Amino acid sequence: MSQMSGERPLRIRAVTEADLEADLPLIVRLDADAFPHGPYPYFVLRQLVTACADLVYVVHDGTDLYGYVLGTAPNDAQSWVLSLAITPGLRGKGFGRRLMTKLLAQLRAKGAHSVRLSVEPRNDSAIALYRSLGFVPDPDGPHVGYFGPGEDRLLMTLTL
Numbered sequence: 001m002s003q004m005s006g007e008r009p010l011r012i013r014a015v016t017e018a019d020l021e022a023d024l025p026l027i028v029r030l031d032a033d034a035f036p037h038g039p040y041p042y043f044v045l046r047q048l049v050t051a052c053a054d055l056v057y058v059v060h061d062g063t064d065l066y067g068y069v070l071g072t073a074p075n076d077a078q079s080w081v082l083s084l085a086i087t088p089g090l091r092g093k094g095f096g097r098r099l100m101t102k103l104l105a106q107l108r109a110k111g112a113h114s115v116r117l118s119v120e121p122r123n124d125s126a127i128a129l130y131r132s133l134g135f136v137p138d139p140d141g142p143h144v145g146y147f148g149p150g151e152d153r154l155l156m157t158l159t160l
């Protein structure tokens with residue numbers, strides 16, 4: 001885990017192609033810290049960040065990154081949030097909500113009418129955040145084996 005920034009204010013910005021070389025290793029590290037049992041491999045994040053241009057936001061202090069969110073461009077007016085992570089020492093301070101709010105506004109501007117995501121069914125803090133933003137879980141409950149045996153996921157949808 002990285003050190004918290006001392007005096008430097010934390011801000012949110014989009015990741016542009018020009019930022020990619022510097023940002024990508026930091027996003028990979030954030031992802032590994034947040035999802036130690038199944039982080040996205042470097043090559044997957046490399047392609048996702050490129051494919052989701054304009055839809056990746058980070059929390060930064062000008063030097064390091066402390067959180068990121070990544071969404072897909074709308075396809076038939078539907079987008080997906082594929083990742084959200086805040087560095088452990090900075091959780092519970094509103095940055096996850098701010099990243100999601102920023103991304104959702106951008107998805108709305110790009111024409112998304114609905115946004116889907118999957119979440120581990122026992123991830124209470126993430127589910128509480130998504131519910132508070134208006135996401136509704138699929139009525140049939142968690143999708144058993146969504147990511148393979150023993151890897152159930154709750155699918156949630158926000159109608160914009």
Ligand SMILES: CC(C)(COP(=O)(O)OP(=O)(O)OC[C@H]1O[C@@H](n2cnc3c(N)ncnc32)[C@H](O)[C@@H]1OP(=O)(O)O)[C@@H](O)C(=O)NCCC(=O)NCCS
Pocket residue numbers: 034035084085086087090091092093094095096097098118119120123124125126128129132
């Ligand atoms: C889920 C995660 C992104 C939330 O980010 P965060 O910055 O800690 O969340 P915020 O401070 O913005 O809180 C937003 C809401 O989340 C919920 N929440 C956050 N921490 C919580 C906790 N410990 N217990 C219950 N709810 C919590 C609350 O609804 C909160 O709303 P409030 O501010 O009105 O109380 C963060 O905990 C994280 O990175 N977790 C590990 C990675 C992960 O699980 N990502 C989601 C994968 S689907």
